[in-house]
Amino acid sequence: MHDGSGRIVVDGLSKSFGPVSAVSDLSFTVEPGAVTGFLGPNGSGKTTTLRMILGLVRPDSGTATVNGRPYGRLGQPARVVGAVLEAQGFHPARRARAHLGVYAAAIGVPAARAAAVLELVGLGPAADRPVGGYSLGMRQRLALATALLGDPQVLVLDEPANGMDPEGIAWLRTFLQGFARSGRTVLVSSHLLAEIEQTVDSVVIVSRGAAVHRGSLEELRRGSSSRVLVAPSDGRALVSALRARGVTDVEQRMDGRLAIGGHDRQQIAHLALDAGVALYDLAEERVELEQIFLQLTSGQYGSERQW
Amino acid sequence: MVSDLVLSRLALGRLVLAEYRKIFSTKLWWTLLIPVAAVALLFTLAGGGFVGVLADQPGGVDLPFALVTLGLTMGFTATFAAIFGALALGSENRHRTITTTLLTGSSRQAVLTAKLVAHGSVGLLYAAVTALFGVIGATIGSGALPSAAAFAAVAATGGLAVLLWTLLGIGVGYLIGNQVAAVLALVLYSLIISPLIGGILTAAEIPRVGDYLPDGASTALTTDLAVRELGADGGSGRVAAELGTDLTGLATLPWWAGGLLLAGYAVLLVGLGALADERRDIT
Numbered sequence: 001m002h003d004g005s006g007r008i009v010v011d012g013l014s015k016s017f018g019p020v021s022a023v024s025d026l027s028f029t030v031e032p033g034a035v036t037g038f039l040g041p042n043g044s045g046k047t048t049t050l051r052m053i054l055g056l057v058r059p060d061s062g063t064a065t066v067n068g069r070p071y072g073r074l075g076q077p078a079r080v081v082g083a084v085l086e087a088q089g090f091h092p093a094r095r096a097r098a099h100l101g102v103y104a105a106a107i108g109v110p111a112a113r114a115a116a117v118l119e120l121v122g123l124g125p126a127a128d129r130p131v132g133g134y135s136l137g138m139r140q141r142l143a144l145a146t147a148l149l150g151d152p153q154v155l156v157l158d159e160p161a162n163g164m165d166p167e168g169i170a171w172l173r174t175f176l177q178g179f180a181r182s183g184r185t186v187l188v189s190s191h192l193l194a195e196i197e198q199t200v201d202s203v204v205i206v207s208r209g210a211a212v213h214r215g216s217l218e219e220l221r222r223g224s225s226s227r228v229l230v231a232p233s234d235g236r237a238l239v240s241a242l243r244a245r246g247v248t249d250v251e252q253r254m255d256g257r258l259a260i261g262g263h264d265r266q267q268i269a270h271l272a273l274d275a276g277v278a279l280y281d282l283a284e285e286r287v288e289l290e291q292i293f294l295q296l297t298s299g300q301y302g303s304e305r306q307w
Numbered sequence: 308m309v310s311d312l313v314l315s316r317l318a319l320g321r322l323v324l325a326e327y328r329k330i331f332s333t334k335l336w337w338t339l340l341i342p343v344a345a346v347a348l349l350f351t352l353a354g355g356g357f358v359g360v361l362a363d364q365p366g367g368v369d370l371p372f373a374l375v376t377l378g379l380t381m382g383f384t385a386t387f388a389a390i391f392g393a394l395a396l397g398s399e400n401r402h403r404t405i406t407t408t409l410l411t412g413s414s415r416q417a418v419l420t421a422k423l424v425a426h427g428s429v430g431l432l433y434a435a436v437t438a439l440f441g442v443i444g445a446t447i448g449s450g451a452l453p454s455a456a457a458f459a460a461v462a463a464t465g466g467l468a469v470l471l472w473t474l475l476g477i478g479v480g481y482l483i484g485n486q487v488a489a490v491l492a493l494v495l496y497s498l499i500i501s502p503l504i505g506g507i508l509t510a511a512e513i514p515r516v517g518d519y520l521p522d523g524a525s526t527a528l529t530t531d532l533a534v535r536e537l538g539a540d541g542g543s544g545r546v547a548a549e550l551g552t553d554l555t556g557l558a559t560l561p562w563w564a565g566g567l568l569l570a571g572y573a574v575l576l577v578g579l580g581a582l583a584d585e586r587r588d589i590t
Contacts, residue, residue: 017588017590047590051588056409056589057589057590058588072414076413077410077411077413078410081410085406088406088407089402089404090402091329091398091402091404092402093334094332094333095332098328098332099332101332102325102328102332103407103411105324105325105328106321106324106325107411108317108321
């Protein structure tokens with residue numbers, strides 16, 4: 001039926017809703033054995049892309065495959081892909097156990113599996129309550145339980161942390177990493193980098209429906225110029241020594257330290273030594289990923305697009 | 308190829324079971340069944356009472372009029388079954404469970420087929436309950452009891468009408484998508500649009516056209532056999548048959564033609580619904 005690789009391949013996907021282009025010529029690959037973050041501001045086309053991967057939205061052009069096949073041709077899709085989507089609903093009067101019973105029947109797994117996933121996500125005690133009384137966080141857990149019913153090889157999650165309490169988010173992080181470590185695939189979207197920074201092994205960053213970065217967060221960090229922070233005994237002397245060497249990217253920071261660009265720590269230390277300036281502190285400035293993320297995705301709201 | 312076929316049948320069986328679990332884990336199916344049972348009982352009771360009055364007239368008739376009321380009641384049940392059918396997808400759209408349903412189904416056509424099977428069979432349950440309460444009403448009410456064979460025949464044609472309306476309702480639900488709009492469309496058609504068209508056509512002296520619309524075809528299917536049964540014993544029976552025709556105000560088509568026509572409407576609407584479904588983005 002399919003190649004069993006657990007790989008998600010998105011190739012040249014485009015989708016417009018009326019005059020609004022949601023996704024344009026987007027391509028990326030999600031590999032198994034890792035948690036891949038799918039990052040972008042709200043309205044950048046993340047949800048549309050995920051729904052195209054899952055066969056819920058028909059692309060205008062391009063293809064999306066899981067295990068080498070479009071979702072609609074996986075045969076028993078829920079045994080390959082589990083999905084937690086935003087705006088995925090529950091009948092309010094249906095109890096969690098009955099909800100899972102419906103989809104256990106559709107997938108062809110026994111009722112015991114439904115009980116097992118309920119315990120797994122920590123909803124065991126609430127299993128016989130109508131879902132209408134559930135909090136947002138509980139609904140997210142139930143959605144995850146539903147996604148796990150078919151023991152899938154691939155998990156796709158759209159903003160799963162929405163509405164979850166910090167404890168739930170921490171639990172989800174551990175769960176997803178364990179899931180990926182067992183050789184399976186996780187694609188998780190978020191509009192907040194900080195939210196998934198500690199969870200993901202690599203990221204696909206989208207802005208305005210197109211990919212602006214694919215790779216690890218480390219690569220992202222390295223790609224931006226870093227600066228060296230120093231606390232000199234004599235700031236003026238150090239600055240003039242730096243100028244004499246042609247180093248002009250120097251900034252006086254609020255905390256009294258100097259931020260120097262274009263050179264690494266060793267070079268700066270040698271320069272200071274030559275100039276006879278003592279350094280009380282010498283550190284690499286940790287570039288905030290959030291800033292890089294914002295730079296990469298800026299312009300989204302400056303455009304004529306409405307969202 | 309053979310194993311593919313077996314697999315797809317198994318897959319369909321799983322989806323049908325899932326649909327049954329959806330249906331029977333919420334209240335809708337029995338809240339719609341309450342008016343169905345109540346109306347079946349009251350109509351056949353009243354039908355019997357009406358015949359009782361007729362039988363008391365000089366040269367009066369004592370006829371199995373309950374058959375005609377049962378046929379008409381089946382038409383009423385059909386409206387509720389159609390609403391139930393329309394909510395098959397409407398409710399899933401309303402509560403956004405359709406996403407999970409499609410994610411766990413092998414294809415959209417498979418999900419639609421499973422809904423046709425599961426909801427169609429619940430439609431037949433509605434018809435069976437109608438027949439049961441019809442028997443109770445006819446037995447309690449005065450008037451001659453119909454023969455078991457005649458009763459079975461009217462119940463069977465009525466049941467077919469209810470089934471076809473359930474499928475037609477599913478088609479309307481798929482075509483329109485929104486549950487409120489789909490139910491409103493069905494109710495407006497049966498309560499206002501259909502009688503209005505009938506009235507206009509009758510006024511314009513082209514009454515036969517109404518017989519070919521879904522309601523007309525359906526009434527032919529549900530009441531033709533009952534009216535024929537009334538006319539079967541000649542003499543006073545024919546009088547009553549004319550009375551029956553007047554009361555039902557239709558049935559110029561034979562039951563089988565009405566059935567074929569209604570089946571055609573059901574196929575058309577399910578087909579259009581399936582086309583709309585294939586093209587629909589679930590956002």
